[in-house]
Amino acid sequence: MNILILLLLLFVNLYSYELAETYEYDTPIIYSNDLFPDLPKKFEILQIPSDKTHYRLNAQIIAKTFELNGVAIDIAKTRYVNFTKRSPVDFTPLKYQLWEMFQEQYPTIDINTITISSRGHLSSLRKDVKGIFDDRFYQNSSGTFYYFDEQGIRHYLDYSVQARIGVLHTTQKVSRKERISGFNTLLKPIPFTSFKDKPLTALPDHPSRFRSNLKPSSPITLRNIETIPLVLKNExxxxxxxxxxxxxxxxxxxxxxxxxxxxxxxxxxxxxxxxxxxxxxxxxxxx
Known part of the structure; x- marks a missing residue:
């Protein structure tokens, strides 16, 4: 029994720490808990040259350093790790822009935090900056966008949104061509991660029906419904x-x-x- 528990602890330790592709730093010396804050053991990983604001390192080297200190990390999804010096700029204008854009797409969204990080060191950011986003940015809680500075240079940034969205769900089994209404749907808050299609956050303004059969408690997306024709067959x-x-x-x-x-x-x-x-x-x- 003790051996089983020990093996279980080793297994959990092996897969508890997954190395990410990007990290921001304030000081050039990178420690283990800069990468994994909950790691109880602190040791130096590397020292970035003081004249660098961006540094790239093979994930295998980082994994070896952890291994020498008795810690196993998962690098299956990461080949290289990028370290970027934290930019002393205020991303509030871009965060507010993101907040407005998500509120427009999802009126029922409840945003907890918005995080923005640059892919390179930024020394300044103009107050009237406007981010340029992908047309389907609203389907994912994290992604990449860019903006142009005064010289017309494009800068890329990453964003992450922690939020919950009120999404319409079926309250019962519904059939194809059945009318969507308040009797067969209910608004439920769900964590915002990613959507393959835009979810419904309210009943449509125009009479609509289901395009396919759905099970009870199924989230409803735009793809699941269609406008009811003005003329129906045999009518x-x-x-x-x-x-x-x-x-x-x-x-x-x-x-x-x-x-x-x-x-x-x-x-x-x-x-x-x-x-x-x-x-x-x-x-x-x-x-």
């Missing part, structure tokens, strides 16, 4: 015929569903079919 519609300024109307049955301005097929009372354009809610215009 009775009003057909308009315009002739020299005169509008004649009669009833028919839609044999297809259609959105605004779609061309669909209708069936008249005599059984004959015709083409018609969707012009409104349950209204079509004969073509």
């Amino acid at each position: 009775k519609v009003i057909v308009e015929i315009k002739n020299e300024g005169v509008i004649v109307e009669f009833g028919a049955r839609a044999t297809q569903e259609g959105l605004l301005y779609d061309i669909i097929t209708i069936q008249k009372s005599d059984g004959k079919r015709a083409k018609a354009k969707v012009i409104g809610d349950k209204r079509v215009e004969l073509q």
Whole structure:
């Protein structure tokens, strides 16, 4: 039993410390707990030349130093480690920009912290700085962006957001083409990590339905829903015929569903079919 516990502790120790690709430093001497703050054993890893603001080192060398001090670290995901001198600049304008952008995308977001770090040493940052982000930045809680300085030089920075987002979930099993409403959905806060598609944080402004079957407690994304067509299949519609300024109307049955301005097929009372354009809610215009 004691041997089993010892092996378990060794296993936990082996995989507790995963080396990252980037670290910031204030002083040129890098210690073990600069990389892993919760490491009880403190020892020197390297000393960066004082004239350097950026230093790159093979992860194998760092791992060997830890090994010589009786600590195993995981470098499976890291080949080289970049050390960047911490920039004495205030990232508040960029943090506020990020805060506004995430609030716009997710009105139900509750942001705890926003962290920004530069990939190189920055001596200054103008107050009117604006970051340039990827079009789908909002799908991930961390990423990279850049800005241009006064000389037009591009500078890259990394950001990380700790937050929770209120996302609509199904309260029961829902079927394809079932209308989405407050009766089959509920807003639940979830940790913000990454999304393959934008989640719904509120019921759509326009009548919508599910595009596929979903299990109970499933998060709902934009890909899961679609707008309910103005005309549904087998629904009775009003057909308009315009002739020299005169509008004649009669009833028919839609044999297809259609959105605004779609061309669909209708069936008249005599059984004959015709083409018609969707012009409104349950209204079509004969073509």
